[in-house]
Amino acid sequence: MTIIDGKTMAQKVREDTQQRTAALKKKGVTPCLAVVLVGEDPSSLSYVTGKEKALAEVGIDSRDIRLTANTTEEVILSLIARLNADKGVHGILVQLPLPRHIRESVVIDAIAPKKDVDGFHPISVGNMVLGKKGFLPCTPNGIVYMLKEIERKLAFSLSGAHAVIVGRSNIVGRPLGILLSQKSVNATITICHTGTRNLSEMTLQADILIAAAGKPALITGDMVKNGAVVIDVGVNRVSVPTAKKGYRLCGDVDFDSTAKKASFITPVPGGVGPMTIAMLLRNVVDAAEMGT
Ligand code: NAP
DSSP: OEEOOHHHHHHHHHHHHHHHHHHHHHTTOOOEEEEEEESOOHHHHHHHHHHHHHHHHTTOEEEEEEEOTTOOHHHHHHHHHHHHHOTTOOEEEEOSSOOTTSOHHHHHHHSOGGGOTTOOSHHHHHHHHHTOSSOOOHHHHHHHHHHHHHHHHSSOOOTTOEEEEEOOOTTTHHHHHHHHHSTTTOOEEEEEOTTOSOHHHHHTTOSEEEEOSOOTTOBOGGGSOTTOEEEEOOOEEEEOTTSTTSEEEEOSBOHHHHHTTOSEEOOSSSSHHHHHHHHHHHHHHHHHHHOO
């Protein structure tokens, strides 16, 4: 069994974006991402901080916009309209989830597609479904990148493989199914969700098993086929009173029992997370290269 080191894989993408950023700066363009955080959700705050740190490390500017939890939808929409028109801003990221009184889809739809570096706008989603050029959502794109790297370096073929995805969200499971089923990847896809009758019957068929349910240790070793590639997308906070922060992060996969069956497995943290950030950096540089 090999642990897939997401940090090392992400480093290659980060170096590439750093070089492209330096080239843009020589032409007088500094890539810039506007990062909008509404409210004080601790997980969102930590994701935003991590993204801004990564942006700074490769030389991308970020415009940090923090709004209180009671900000109205109207105020957010007028902020987005300003950012859409701002030639110094190449990408716009609104950290999700938003407070309940704000309609996420209305906010996402308001972002100019050419600045939609999260790849959540309906135009970006449509382009992805049709296999056209456009921004791809960072987590699914990062997972495809990881799987292609494993394929490139090791005796493993994505083409014809059966990929079972647990989770059908608009940001992970569903787009991942679309990307993996494209001819360029050529996997066969099963998507599971809470309506799936017998989850382990499905997961046991997986050559590639991707867990994106947000449920700690949902996948245990007895649900995994021998030799499967296991990608754990889940990031769950499990309360541990003795831990420094009072919690520890764990995935959707029970690592110890699954590692005994898997050929490759991603850890949490240090697996999918760093790849998600690397793909965001790449999208921002793509946006800056295209111009505003
Ligand atoms: P989400 O919107 O809550 O979707 C979860 C999906 O999992 C839903 O489709 C749900 O089914 C399904 N599900 C939940 N429990 C299940 C069960 N017991 N059996 C089968 N299916 C089940 O979550 P998300 O935004 O996709 O995120 C999933 C996880 O990935 C979270 O832990 C999140 O923190 C993490 N994440 C990590 C990254 C990263 O970069 N590492 C990025 C994004 C998300 P229904 O549709 O039927 O409800």
